[in-house]
Amino acid sequence: MAKGSGGLSIDSDPIATSGFFLHKPTVPASFPEENINPKWKQLAATGARQSMDVKATRSPPNFQFPVKLINTNEHDHDHDHDPDSSLPSDNRRRTVIDEMDFFADKKHDIDRMTIINNGTGDLKDSGSPAGLELNVNTGLNLLTTNTSGEQSTVDDGLSSNMEDKRAKSELAVLRAEVERMKVENLRLKDMLTHVTSNYNALQMDLVALMQDQNSHHKNEQHDGKNKDNGIVPRQFMDLGLVAATGDGDTDDLSLSTSEGRRRDRSRSSGNNAENNNEDGTVFEQDKKGTDQREESPDQVWGSNKDARFNSKKTVDQTEATIRKARVSVRARSEDATISDGCQWRKYGQKIAKGNPCPRAYYRCTMAAGCPVRKQVQRCAEDRTILTTTYEGNHSHPLPPAATAMASTTSSAARMLLSGSMSSTDGQMNSNFLTRTILPCSSSLATISASAPFPTVTLDLTQNPSPLQLLKQPIQFQVPFPNPPQNLANASAAALLPQILGQALYNQSKSSGLQMSQDMQPNRLGHQSQPALQQGQQNSLADNFTTATAAIAADPNFTAALAAAITSIIGGAHQNSINSINNVQTTTSNNNSSGNITTSNNNSYGHNKITNSSFPSD
DNA sequence: CGCGTTTGACCGGCGC
DNA sequence: GCGCCGGTCAAACGCG
Numbered sequence: 001m002a003k004g005s006g007g008l009s010i011d012s013d014p015i016a017t018s019g020f021f022l023h024k025p026t027v028p029a030s031f032p033e034e035n036i037n038p039k040w041k042q043l044a045a046t047g048a049r050q051s052m053d054v055k056a057t058r059s060p061p062n063f064q065f066p067v068k069l070i071n072t073n074e075h076d077h078d079h080d081h082d083p084d085s086s087l088p089s090d091n092r093r094r095t096v097i098d099e100m101d102f103f104a105d106k107k108h109d110i111d112r113m114t115i116i117n118n119g120t121g122d123l124k125d126s127g128s129p130a131g132l133e134l135n136v137n138t139g140l141n142l143l144t145t146n147t148s149g150e151q152s153t154v155d156d157g158l159s160s161n162m163e164d165k166r167a168k169s170e171l172a173v174l175r176a177e178v179e180r181m182k183v184e185n186l187r188l189k190d191m192l193t194h195v196t197s198n199y200n201a202l203q204m205d206l207v208a209l210m211q212d213q214n215s216h217h218k219n220e221q222h223d224g225k226n227k228d229n230g231i232v233p234r235q236f237m238d239l240g241l242v243a244a245t246g247d248g249d250t251d252d253l254s255l256s257t258s259e260g261r262r263r264d265r266s267r268s269s270g271n272n273a274e275n276n277n278e279d280g281t282v283f284e285q286d287k288k289g290t291d292q293r294e295e296s297p298d299q300v301w302g303s304n305k306d307a308r309f310n311s312k313k314t315v316d317q318t319e320a321t322i323r324k325a326r327v328s329v330r331a332r333s334e335d336a337t338i339s340d341g342c343q344w345r346k347y348g349q350k351i352a353k354g355n356p357c358p359r360a361y362y363r364c365t366m367a368a369g370c371p372v373r374k375q376v377q378r379c380a381e382d383r384t385i386l387t388t389t390y391e392g393n394h395s396h397p398l399p400p401a402a403t404a405m406a407s408t409t410s411s412a413a414r415m416l417l418s419g420s421m422s423s424t425d426g427q428m429n430s431n432f433l434t435r436t437i438l439p440c441s442s443s444l445a446t447i448s449a450s451a452p453f454p455t456v457t458l459d460l461t462q463n464p465s466p467l468q469l470l471k472q473p474i475q476f477q478v479p480f481p482n483p484p485q486n487l488a489n490a491s492a493a494a495l496l497p498q499i500l501g502q503a504l505y506n507q508s509k510s511s512g513l514q515m516s517q518d519m520q521p522n523r524l525g526h527q528s529q530p531a532l533q534q535g536q537q538n539s540l541a542d543n544f545t546t547a548t549a550a551i552a553a554d555p556n557f558t559a560a561l562a563a564a565i566t567s568i569i570g571g572a573h574q575n576s577i578n579s580i581n582n583v584q585t586t587t588s589n590n591n592s593s594g595n596i597t598t599s600n601n602n603s604y605g606h607n608k609i610t611n612s613s614f615p616s617d
Numbered sequence: 618c619g620c621g622t623t624t625g626a627c628c629g630g631c632g633c
Numbered sequence: 634g635c636g637c638c639g640g641t642c643a644a645a646c647g648c649g
Contacts, residue, residue: 350638
C-alpha cells in the first residue's frame with residue numbers, strides 16, 4: 001500500500017452529525033440506521049482492511065449535547081438530522097423548548113388557558129414528558145387555587161352539558177397545576193441563583209487556593225535552587241506530583257515522562273531538537289536514557305538527596321503510575337474524535353489486537369513538548385462507539401474548553417495514585433471507590449487499578465431510559481454555573497470526565513485512604529472535610545470536589561444532566577433536579593458558536609491552529 | 618509548496 | 634533469547 005494513499009484510517013470519516021448521543025441507539029429517532037456513517041457499515045462488513053480513501057474532512061467536530069426530552073417532538077428530531085442548521089445548537093435547543101406547548105394535548109380545549117400561561121413564560125417546559133408527570137387528576141383539587149373567577153368566564157350557568165363540566169374541571173385542575181409549577185419554578189430559579197453564587201465563591205476560593213499551593217510548592221520543594229522563572233499558567237488541576245514541580249521548565253520535564261520514554265530512542269533526536277527548540281534544554285537529559293530520565297523527576301521533587309533516595313522507589317512507582325494513569329471515555333460519535341478542547345496531531349495508527357478497528361494516536365500540540373496523548377479507537381462490537389483514552393497532563397495553559405478533560409486525567413491519575421499506591425490494597429480501594437462513589441459504575445464509570453495502567457473508564461454510551469430519567473429522584477446536586485444555553489450546547493464528554501475526575505480525586509483523598517470514613521453516597525455533598533493523609537489542607541478544594549463527587553455519584557448522571565439542563569432552561573419540573581451547585585462547566589461548543597477545537601489540524605512539529613477559535617484567555 | 622496524513626519500520630516491554 | 638504487541642517515528646505522499 002502506497003504511503004499516504006489512504007489505507008486504514010478512522011479519521012477519514014466524513015462528519016455527518018453530532019457525535020454524542022445520550023439516547024440509546026435503539027431509538028430510531030435518535031440514531032437511525034441511515035445516520036450511521038456508511039463507511040462504518042463498510043468497516044463492519046470488511047474489517048480493518050477496508051481501504052478508505054476518503055480524505056478526512058476539515059469539518060470541526062460537531063460534538064453536541066443533544067438533550068432530548070421524550071416529548072421534544074419533531075422539532076428536536078429535525079435538529080438531529082440537521083447538523084448544518086444555521087442556528088447554534090443551543091439556540092436550536094432552546095427554540096425547541098420554547099416552542100414546546102405545555103398544553104399541547106389540551107390545546108383545543110383550553111386555548112385560553114394556554115394564553116394565560118404564555119404570559120408567564122415559565123411553564124413551557126416541564127422538563128418531563130408532558131402528561132407523564134403532570135397527572136391531571138380531573139375532578140380533584142379544584143379548590144387549590146383561586147380559579148372561581150376565571151371559571152365564571154367559562155361557565156355561564158349553562159352547565160347542563162357534562163362535557164362542559166368536565167372541561168371546566170380540567171381547566172381548573174390545570175390552572176392549579178400551573179400555579180403549583182409556577183411556584184416550583186420560582187423555587188428552582190432561586191435555588192439556581194443561590195447555588196450559582198456559591199459556585200462562584202467556591203471557584204474564587206479554589207483559585208486562591210491553587211495559587212497558595214503553587215507558592216507553597218515552590219517554597220517547599222525548590223528552596224534555594226529555584227530559578228526565578230515566572231509562574232507558568234497551569235491547567236486547572238495537575239497531578240499532585242506534577243504540580244510539585246513548580247516552575248515551567250521542570251514542569252515540562254516531569255510532565256513528560258512518556259515523552260521522555262519516547263525520546264529515549266536514539267533515533268528520536270530529531271524530535272528532541274524540536275522540543276528543545278521550544279523549551280530550551282529541558283529535554284536534553286532525556287537523551288541519556290531511562291536512568292537519567294528517572295533522575296529528573298527527583299530533581300524536581302526536592303533538593304534533599306537523602307530524602308530523595310529514601311523515597312526513590314516510591315517516586316519511581318509513582319511516576320510510572322502517573323505516566324500510565326489514564327482516563328478513557330466511551331461515547332457515541334460519528335466523528336473521528338470527540339471535541340475535548342485541545343489541539344491534537346495524529347502521529348500514528350495501529351491495529352490493536354482484539355479489535356479490527358485501527359487505533360489512532362494523537363498528541364497534544366497546543367504547546368511543544370506537551371506530553372498528553374490520546375488514543376482513539378472504535379469499539380469492535382459497536383462502531384458507533386468511540387473510545388478515547390487520555391494520558392498525561394498538559395504542560396501549558398488550557399482554554400476553558402479543554403480544562404475539563406485535562407483536569408479529568410489529572411484528577412483520575414491522582415486518584416489512582418492515592419488510592420492504589422498509598423494503600424496496601426489498591427484494588428480494594430478501587431472497588432470501594434466503585435461501590436461508594438460510583439454505584440452506577442457498571443454502566444457509567446469503572447475504575448481499573450489492577451490493569452497495567454490504572455484506568456478510569458467513563459461509559460457514556462449507556463443511557464438510562466427517559467422514563468427513568470424523570471422518575472428517578474436525583475439524589476445529588478447537579479451544578480450549572482454557566483448559562484443554560486451554554487450547557488445545552490456543552491460537550492458532555494468534556495464535562496462528564498471532569499466531574500468524574502474531580503469526584504474520583506476527592507474520593508481518593510477521603511475514602512481511598514480513609515476507608516473507615518463515613519462515605520454514604522447521599523451524603524457526599526455534605527462531606528467536605530475528609531481527613532487527608534496527603535496534607536492537602538485545601539478544604540475549599542474539597543468542597544469543590546465533593547460537590548462534583550456528588551454529581552458523579554448519581555446513578556443516572558447523564559440523564560440527570562439532561563434533565564437538569566432542560567429544567568433550567570425552560571422551567572423546572574420538580575423531579576428533574578433538586579438543586580444546583582458547582583461544577584466547572586467548560587464546554588466545547590460546536591463550530592457555529594465558537595469555542596471549538598478539532599483534532600488533526602496541526603502539522604507535525606507545528607502548532608498552527610487552523611480550525612479552532614478558543615476564546616482568548 | 619506547505620501542511621497534515623499515512624504507514625512501514627523501529628523500539629521497548631513483557632511473557633514464554 | 635525469541636516473538637508478540639503496543640507505542641512511536643518519520644519519510645513519503647496527497648491535497649488544497
